[in-house]
Amino acid sequence: MPNLSEILFQLGEDGELSSSPVTPPIYQTSNFYFPKVSDLRKAFTNEFRTHIYTRGNNPTVEILRKKLAALAGAEDALVVSSGAAAMSIAVLAQVKTGDHIVCVKNPYSWTEKLSRIILQRFGVETSFVDAGASDAIIAAVQSNTALIILESPNTFTFEVQNVKQIADFAKSNGITTIIDNTYSTPIGQRCIEMGIDIEVHSASKYINGHSDVIAGVVIGSSTKISSIFQSEFMNLGVNISPHDAWLILRGLRTLPVRMRQIGESTQQVIAYLKSAHWVEKVNHPFEGDATKVDLAKSQMQWYGGLFSVYVKSDAIAAIEAFCEQLRFFKMAVSWGGHESLVMPACAFYDSDYSGMRKYPANLIRFSIGLEDANVLIGDMQQSAVVFVK
Numbered sequence: 001m002p003n004l005s006e007i008l009f010q011l012g013e014d015g016e017l018s019s020s021p022v023t024p025p026i027y028q029t030s031n032f033y034f035p036k037v038s039d040l041r042k043a044f045t046n047e048f049r050t051h052i053y054t055r056g057n058n059p060t061v062e063i064l065r066k067k068l069a070a071l072a073g074a075e076d077a078l079v080v081s082s083g084a085a086a087m088s089i090a091v092l093a094q095v096k097t098g099d100h101i102v103c104v105k106n107p108y109s110w111t112e113k114l115s116r117i118i119l120q121r122f123g124v125e126t127s128f129v130d131a132g133a134s135d136a137i138i139a140a141v142q143s144n145t146a147l148i149i150l151e152s153p154n155t156f157t158f159e160v161q162n163v164k165q166i167a168d169f170a171k172s173n174g175i176t177t178i179i180d181n182t183y184s185t186p187i188g189q190r191c192i193e194m195g196i197d198i199e200v201h202s203a204s205k206y207i208n209g210h211s212d213v214i215a216g217v218v219i220g221s222s223t224k225i226s227s228i229f230q231s232e233f234m235n236l237g238v239n240i241s242p243h244d245a246w247l248i249l250r251g252l253r254t255l256p257v258r259m260r261q262i263g264e265s266t267q268q269v270i271a272y273l274k275s276a277h278w279v280e281k282v283n284h285p286f287e288g289d290a291t292k293v294d295l296a297k298s299q300m301q302w303y304g305g306l307f308s309v310y311v312k313s314d315a316i317a318a319i320e321a322f323c324e325q326l327r328f329f330k331m332a333v334s335w336g337g338h339e340s341l342v343m344p345a346c347a348f349y350d351s352d353y354s355g356m357r358k359y360p361a362n363l364i365r366f367s368i369g370l371e372d373a374n375v376l377i378g379d380m381q382q383s384a385v386v387f388v389k
């Protein structure tokens, strides 16, 4: 485990300033000037390591890049405008026409669309494989497989993959690995140490943690990150604003504290749910099948606050009433912020309840925020009266 105090409170913050602010400034500037042509010429030879233009590098963003790379135990990181952008540039940089990708089934929806809609148009095929079956993921590899995309756990049904086993296999077969590690954050699941090449995050969730920024992160070796920087990152223009980077720096400092609190509350809420008359099953990386739970606990250090339940009723009217009567859980997409959230799978259905049925109607997802656990349990109890015993 890296030195969290050193990384969160010191690393990268020793820039030369005329005074010594305890919080770094927001370099709200689009470009940087040079006194001499020779300096500018030199800067052009290595835009990755200098400040020329904020679509490339910016000092405020750079502090965040350094901290995130160090937290993951990696050489470098890019901070981008969204988690979707992070996955897009990381994947696009690894494949060419004729290549094949193995990806877990039901990953984050825009990861699936990237493969199924965009990459397919350019002659890159993807096999989607059961996310809970590491052996099946390895077995789906073909002679033209260039990339394996993992998401452990995924964020509706929480299947986990054996990250080290798959990373080892990929390495010995010359296949690149990318993992969406948003659920666990760079601290909570040490993917780079387990041999994964590229870690991708939505910083909109726990990393920022305050539901006020959309951002993403790509983490990996200097070689991989610099190559993504020189092409996909600069070309697609997915930089984050210095102001948003500054907000994330602020949020990041409390990440371990928030995760400790959220983990404790979530364990209390799940203990209640397991005894509640209206709940059939709780889906969380640390709940259910013993083999899965052992694997999850061997890879993940934190008890995450995002989970789902199957309720015993599949009466959609009751499920809708339950979600609408909650007072502290706000009904919304996303997760990982200060506020607790609820997201019923039936919201993905058409209004006549036909259409997309990736998940059964009795599936409801919760994200536990920073409210008191007893307040959250009380809220669920008062709303669950809609489920008659």
Ligand SMILES: *Cc1c(COP(=O)(O)O)cnc(C)c1O
Pocket: 082, 083, 084, 085, 108, 155, 180, 182, 183, 201, 202, 203, 204, 205, 214, 215, 216, 334
């Ligand atoms: C939210 C999310 C993303 C996408 O991130 P954005 O910042 O919303 O673009 C990707 N993966 C996972 C697991 C997510 O939860």
